Amino acid sequence: MIRVKVCGTTSVPDAVLSAEAGADALGFIFAPVSRRRVTAAVARDAGLSVGPSVARVGVFMDQGLDEVLRLSESARMSSVQLHGPLSSLYVEQVAAYYPVLRVLRPADLAEAAVWKDHPAVTLMLDAPAPGSGHALDWAALRPAFPPGAWLAGGLGPDNVAQAMQVLAPAGVDAVSHLELRPGVKNRDAVLRFVQTARAATAASYPQ
Numbered sequence: 001m002i003r004v005k006v007c008g009t010t011s012v013p014d015a016v017l018s019a020e021a022g023a024d025a026l027g028f029i030f031a032p033v034s035r036r037r038v039t040a041a042v043a044r045d046a047g048l049s050v051g052p053s054v055a056r057v058g059v060f061m062d063q064g065l066d067e068v069l070r071l072s073e074s075a076r077m078s079s080v081q082l083h084g085p086l087s088s089l090y091v092e093q094v095a096a097y098y099p100v101l102r103v104l105r106p107a108d109l110a111e112a113a114v115w116k117d118h119p120a121v122t123l124m125l126d127a128p129a130p131g132s133g134h135a136l137d138w139a140a141l142r143p144a145f146p147p148g149a150w151l152a153g154g155l156g157p158d159n160v161a162q163a164m165q166v167l168a169p170a171g172v173d174a175v176s177h178l179e180l181r182p183g184v185k186n187r188d189a190v191l192r193f194v195q196t197a198r199a200a201t202a203a204s205y206p207q
């Protein structure tokens with residue numbers, strides 16, 4: 001079954017909204033460049049306000065190993081999402097502590113082979129500018145889309161079913177098209193995103 005992640009969670013009410021909508025994972029962005037950046041304290045409170053069945057994903061970009069591990073620990077994250085050009089050693093070191101969503105841009109797809117059989121690393125394909133709301137060219141990506149990878153980049157309630165039909169990702173992730181403004185969720189969009197992804201699972205994937 002498809003895994004659905006709602007990213008850019010910045011408050012307890014938005015965490016509860018996404019969990020009640022049926023999201024499998026909530027993203028908490030610690031990258032300094034983000035307009036949705038949260039502190040460890042806010043992420044911890046929001047993450048702990050939902051049940052343990054909902055994954056709490058700490059999102060990082062170009063940050064040092066110590067910072068990633070320290071923030072993930074103090075915010076009680078259950079997994080870590082890594083953006084940016086990173087060495088394999090760095091990703092391995094994080095994966096020794098947390099399940100990792102390693103984010104690749106289409107131009108970086110050669111790195112996918114490195115993580116093919118790694119038990120703690122799952123790939124996610126995303127647009128070159130994370131959190132920008134820009135969609136990838138799914139048809140162009142199809143021949144090289146790694147089996148078992150997740151998809152992000154410009155997804156929302158109105159296009160997630162089509163993206164799933166083209167690429168059959170193992171998970172989908174979104175933020176921009178689920179917001180009223182950066183860091184504040186649009187209730188209707190979150191509900192429709194999760195429901196549409198669930199319904200599209202039945203249509204796009206072999207049972």
Ligand SMILES: O=C(O)c1ccccc1NCC(=O)[C@H](O)[C@H](O)COP(=O)(O)O
Pocket residue numbers: 007008027029031033034035036059060061083126127129130131132133134152153154155173174175176177
């Ligand atoms: O969303 C951000 O502001 C952000 C900034 C820096 C690194 C990662 C960021 N977001 C990570 C995500 O997981 C987003 O959901 C993903 O990039 C898709 O974003 P969107 O295209 O806006 O749906």
